[in-house]
Amino acid sequence: MAAFFDVSFLTVQVLSALRQAAFLFLISSGLTLVFGVLNILNFAHGSLYMLGAYFIYALTLHLTGPAGFVIALLAAPLGVALVAVVIEMGLLRRIYIQEEIYQLLLTYALVLIIHDMAKIVFGPEFKSIPKPRAIGGAVTIFGGTVPVYTLVVVVLAPLVALLLWYLLYRTRTGKIVRATSSDREMADALGINMSALFTLVFAFGAMLAGFGGALAGPARTVFPSVGTEVIIECFVVVVIGGLGNLWGALVGSLLIGTLETVGIIVFPEFEMSFIYLLMVVVLILRPWGLFGRPLKVKALAEKNLGMEAQEISPVHFSVRPLVRMIPLVLLLIVPLFAGRYYQYLLTQILIASLMAVAFNLLLGTTGLLSFGQAAFYGAGAYTVGLLATKTGIGSLSSLLLAPLVAMVVAGIIGFFCIRLSGVHFAMLTLAFGQLVFAIIYKWYNFTGGDNGIQGIPVRPLPGGIDIGSNLSMYYFALAAVAVAVEILRRIRSSPFGATLKAIRENNQRAEYLGVNVKLYQWTAFVIAGAFTGLAGGLYALMEKSISPDIILWTKSAEPVLMTIIGGIYSFAGPAVGAVVFIVLNSYLVAWTENWALVLGLILLAMVLMLPGGAVGFVNEKARGAFGKMGWVRRWAFSKSGAS
Amino acid sequence: MGAPMGLLEIRGVVKSFGGLRALQDVTFSVGQGEIRAIIGPNGAGKSTLFNVMTGLFPPDSGEVVFGGERISGVPPHRIIRKGIGRSFQITNIFPRMTVFENVQVALFAHHRSSRDPLGMARRYPSVAAETLDVLRQVDLAEKHELSASILSHGDQKRLEIAISLASRPRLLMLDEPTAGMSRFESRETVELLRGISREQGLTLVFTEHDMDIVFGISEKIVVLQQGAVIADGTPAEIKANPQVRKAYLGEEIQA
Ligand SMILES: Nc1ncnc2c1ncn2[C@@H]1O[C@H](COP(=O)(O)OP(=O)(O)OP(=O)(O)O)[C@@H](O)[C@H]1O
Ligand SMILES: [Mg+2]
Numbered sequence: 001m002a003a004f005f006d007v008s009f010l011t012v013q014v015l016s017a018l019r020q021a022a023f024l025f026l027i028s029s030g031l032t033l034v035f036g037v038l039n040i041l042n043f044a045h046g047s048l049y050m051l052g053a054y055f056i057y058a059l060t061l062h063l064t065g066p067a068g069f070v071i072a073l074l075a076a077p078l079g080v081a082l083v084a085v086v087i088e089m090g091l092l093r094r095i096y097i098q099e100e101i102y103q104l105l106l107t108y109a110l111v112l113i114i115h116d117m118a119k120i121v122f123g124p125e126f127k128s129i130p131k132p133r134a135i136g137g138a139v140t141i142f143g144g145t146v147p148v149y150t151l152v153v154v155v156l157a158p159l160v161a162l163l164l165w166y167l168l169y170r171t172r173t174g175k176i177v178r179a180t181s182s183d184r185e186m187a188d189a190l191g192i193n194m195s196a197l198f199t200l201v202f203a204f205g206a207m208l209a210g211f212g213g214a215l216a217g218p219a220r221t222v223f224p225s226v227g228t229e230v231i232i233e234c235f236v237v238v239v240i241g242g243l244g245n246l247w248g249a250l251v252g253s254l255l256i257g258t259l260e261t262v263g264i265i266v267f268p269e270f271e272m273s274f275i276y277l278l279m280v281v282v283l284i285l286r287p288w289g290l291f292g293r294p295l296k297v298k299a300l301a302e303k304n305l306g307m308e309a310q311e312i313s314p315v316h317f318s319v320r321p322l323v324r325m326i327p328l329v330l331l332l333i334v335p336l337f338a339g340r341y342y343q344y345l346l347t348q349i350l351i352a353s354l355m356a357v358a359f360n361l362l363l364g365t366t367g368l369l370s371f372g373q374a375a376f377y378g379a380g381a382y383t384v385g386l387l388a389t390k391t392g393i394g395s396l397s398s399l400l401l402a403p404l405v406a407m408v409v410a411g412i413i414g415f416f417c418i419r420l421s422g423v424h425f426a427m428l429t430l431a432f433g434q435l436v437f438a439i440i441y442k443w444y445n446f447t448g449g450d451n452g453i454q455g456i457p458v459r460p461l462p463g464g465i466d467i468g469s470n471l472s473m474y475y476f477a478l479a480a481v482a483v484a485v486e487i488l489r490r491i492r493s494s495p496f497g498a499t500l501k502a503i504r505e506n507n508q509r510a511e512y513l514g515v516n517v518k519l520y521q522w523t524a525f526v527i528a529g530a531f532t533g534l535a536g537g538l539y540a541l542m543e544k545s546i547s548p549d550i551i552l553w554t555k556s557a558e559p560v561l562m563t564i565i566g567g568i569y570s571f572a573g574p575a576v577g578a579v580v581f582i583v584l585n586s587y588l589v590a591w592t593e594n595w596a597l598v599l600g601l602i603l604l605a606m607v608l609m610l611p612g613g614a615v616g617f618v619n620e621k622a623r624g625a626f627g628k629m630g631w632v633r634r635w636a637f638s639k640s641g642a643s
Numbered sequence: 644m645g646a647p648m649g650l651l652e653i654r655g656v657v658k659s660f661g662g663l664r665a666l667q668d669v670t671f672s673v674g675q676g677e678i679r680a681i682i683g684p685n686g687a688g689k690s691t692l693f694n695v696m697t698g699l700f701p702p703d704s705g706e707v708v709f710g711g712e713r714i715s716g717v718p719p720h721r722i723i724r725k726g727i728g729r730s731f732q733i734t735n736i737f738p739r740m741t742v743f744e745n746v747q748v749a750l751f752a753h754h755r756s757s758r759d760p761l762g763m764a765r766r767y768p769s770v771a772a773e774t775l776d777v778l779r780q781v782d783l784a785e786k787h788e789l790s791a792s793i794l795s796h797g798d799q800k801r802l803e804i805a806i807s808l809a810s811r812p813r814l815l816m817l818d819e820p821t822a823g824m825s826r827f828e829s830r831e832t833v834e835l836l837r838g839i840s841r842e843q844g845l846t847l848v849f850t851e852h853d854m855d856i857v858f859g860i861s862e863k864i865v866v867l868q869q870g871a872v873i874a875d876g877t878p879a880e881i882k883a884n885p886q887v888r889k890a891y892l893g894e895e896i897q898a
Contacts, residue, residue: 487761495751495767496760502748505737512697512735513752514723514810520757527760 008143021257022157030208036181036244046231052213080210112600242292273438356574358531359559367504372433378551380536406533414525452547656705683867728807749809
């Protein structure tokens with residue numbers, strides 16, 4: 001520890017923390033600006049950063065020398081801004097009136113698309129960008145050796161911050177931007193040209209990300225997935241600082257930059273957990289971030305009433321019980337004629353469907369966008385994995401314990417998350433998910449860390465029924481999933497489910513029915529968590545090995561994607577989405593390297609053209625043919641009408 | 644003291660937003676079965692008073708007592724359970740549910756069947772019948788299958804009244820129930836409210852800008868101006884009150 005107080009050491013560390021903070025600030029200031037004005041949390045912001053880095057890479061291939069470098073450093077962000085203009089005018093603009101989730105999804109589709117495009121154009125390997133000799137070396141400050149480039153970054157970033165301040169506080173356009181960000185309706189009323197402003201701000205935010213990328217590229221390396229890595233860090237920064245708040249982004253960047261640097265020195269084994277832990281703590285104490293204020297949202301009802309245009313299957317559409325049995329019969333028979341690979345694939349589909357249907361109890365039914373479902377999936381999977389390897393407990397018993405453990409985890413996480421709503425809720429679930437990931441990833445002795453758990457034994461069920469083969473595992477999973485899905489279906493169509501729907505539609509009005517909204521949301525969160533845990537437990541039994549990857553946030557994104565593909569307002573939608581997702585995933589992986597690109601394009605098409613999802617679309621068409629009034633209602637109507 | 648306690652007592656309620664004093668020491672009482680209007684110019688604090696009374700936010704000081712029980716500081720869902728229904732100035736319904744479902748879910752909450760997670764919502768015949776009864780009261784039964792979002796503005800307002808009525812409240816609080824309605828719709832709604840109040844002995848507190856309606860149905864009126872009560876009395880007393888005439892009603896009343 002003595003070394004910690006050494007001046008040279010301290011200098012090096014402080015500068016390295018500042019450098020990290022500088023990069024974070026450049027990227028997250030753009031993110032928070034865009035959120036403030038457009039009200040969109042842009043997942044693709046990290047991808048724009050990645051483009052900035054690739055652009056400077058491509059440019060420096062041709063432009064050499066110091067002058068070339070400077071030109072490249074300025075041109076790369078402009079290129080990114082251009083891309084952003086195309087995105088905003090061509091895509092985003094079409095869905096401003098839609099619900100938040102579609103905007104999030106669209107930007108997520110862009111993440112997938114840009115990732116694979118970069119891979120196609122620049123290749124999957126790491127690229128390093130040469131720095132001109134003048135700034136390539138190192139200098140000695142207070143006895144510590146510091147790369148010159150670090151100094152460049154540490155000086156340039158505050159200059160950009162200053163420029164940003166000037167633009168926002170001293171120019172007319174800047175004032176309009178700030179006004180819009182604090183009160184959208186007011187700006188509307190003042191007759192500000194919103195669509196031009198949106199394009200401008202989106203492009204400017206992208207330029208900041210691009211500049212961050214161009215500046216970071218030569219210091220770090222570039223590869224296609226830097227975008228997804230950096231975006232999560234930036235989410236943490238802006239959420240801690242307060243979404244939409246520039247000061248918050250500045251303070252958040254400094255905090256995270258410092259914490260990462262200190263974390264690596266003092267507790268190398270916990271590095272990443274720290275930032276998620278900080279985020280969780282900040283959000284528990286100050287739900288809107290350090291500098292944030294509660295979002296001034298339009299009265300919900302008013303907003304929803306404005307959405308008639310995309311009215312989706314309001315009337316309950318019921319399928320005849322006989323028709324409903326067809327898929328089940330098919331699921332029972334088909335595997336008998338399918339090869340072992342298909343049995344495995346079908347089992348995967350079953351598990352994914354359960355995860356998606358459980359997730360949709362939150363999104364489609366209750367109106368909560370959870371981005372941390374992987375935590376419960378992981379809790380279930382690790383429950384089975386640990387019990388099976390460390391004890392002699394039977395497979396069925398361990399599987400039954402999985403939802404219970406997940407339920408407890410969901411109960412705790414839900415307790416904190418339910419206090420927030422909308423994007424803040426999504427971000428806090430994401431942070432908790434990542435925290436669970438970090439814990440399992442780092443807790444070597446107990447969880448096996450990044451090695452995961454291999455060779456999970458599958459023991460016969462009571463009565464000696466073996467579930468070791470692919471086929472018997474399939475039927476076992478089918479039985480479990482069928483029961484679980486039926487319970488979820490009943491929950492959705494119960495009075496409890498109707499109440500959840502009312503909460504989704506208008507939580508204030510629901511509260512004024514005498515419903516304890518938070519308690520109902522929490523209950524839904526716990527139920528969804530339990531079934532997600534069951535899915536995770538099944539996964540562990542099916543794969544017979546697990547790794548912490550199943551708890552990463554990308555896993556949490558899967559049920560979101562499936563649900564959007566299938567349709568959020570129908571019960572079967574998410575399951576259909578799961579089929580599409582898993583099939584695409586396995587075939588595209590075999591067929592093309594760029595399956596993320598295809599998935600991204602499909603997602604983009606879904607968001608832009610079929611906001612009701614595939615099933616919503618089919619329902620709409622089929623309603624005329626099959627739709628009918630519930631018999632009880634008809635009966636009650638005729639009866640009470642007569643009296 | 645001495646005076647008999649009303650069903651609803653507002654005592655010294657103060658509420659500020661930042662520097663703005665939205666309510667200053669508001670005190671009045673509403674008797675059982677009374678029809679009471681709260682009037683005042685735009686921004687007088689009527690909606691704020693409603694929000695304090697129904698627990699959307701607590702008063703800075705003072706208290707609200709309902710049926711002898713203090714309800715200020717209690718969360719809205721618990722206040723509603725004590726027998727209060729309310730509607731909002733800006734229509735507040737469940738837009739993408741059908742008219743039927745809007746009222747049905749209110750009844751589920753009222754009967755506490757909201758807690759039933761496994762029964763089928765459609766297999767609750769008594770709730771279905773009751774839902775249609777409530778809808779018939781506000782004349783929306785024929786439209787019960789429509790999505791609430793496609794109703795006319797007036798129908799949506801009436802649907803919200805139906806939602807508030809579903810829980811059979813003792814006290815119904817309506818924030819501008821006829822705002823934006825046509826003259827004809829307003830009349831119908833007023834008749835409807837008067838009828839319900841008379842039949843069920845329901846206490847009614849409402850705000851309204853249309854003076855014909857206010858003086859047509861209310862038994863007592865309280866007048867707010869800049870957050871303070873400037874008059875409280877029968878319609879005749881209010882009409883005669885010089886301060887009210889000067890401050891707010893002007894010529895309108897004499898006509
Ligand atoms: N949530 C709030 N935050 C800040 N100020 C508020 C809030 N609600 C109301 N106000 C302010 O309090 C004052 C009283 O508003 P209120 O809505 O109660 O008036 P009102 O009598 O209902 O008016 P109207 O007839 O227009 O409905 C207004 O100046 C309003 O701007
Ligand atoms: Mg008002």
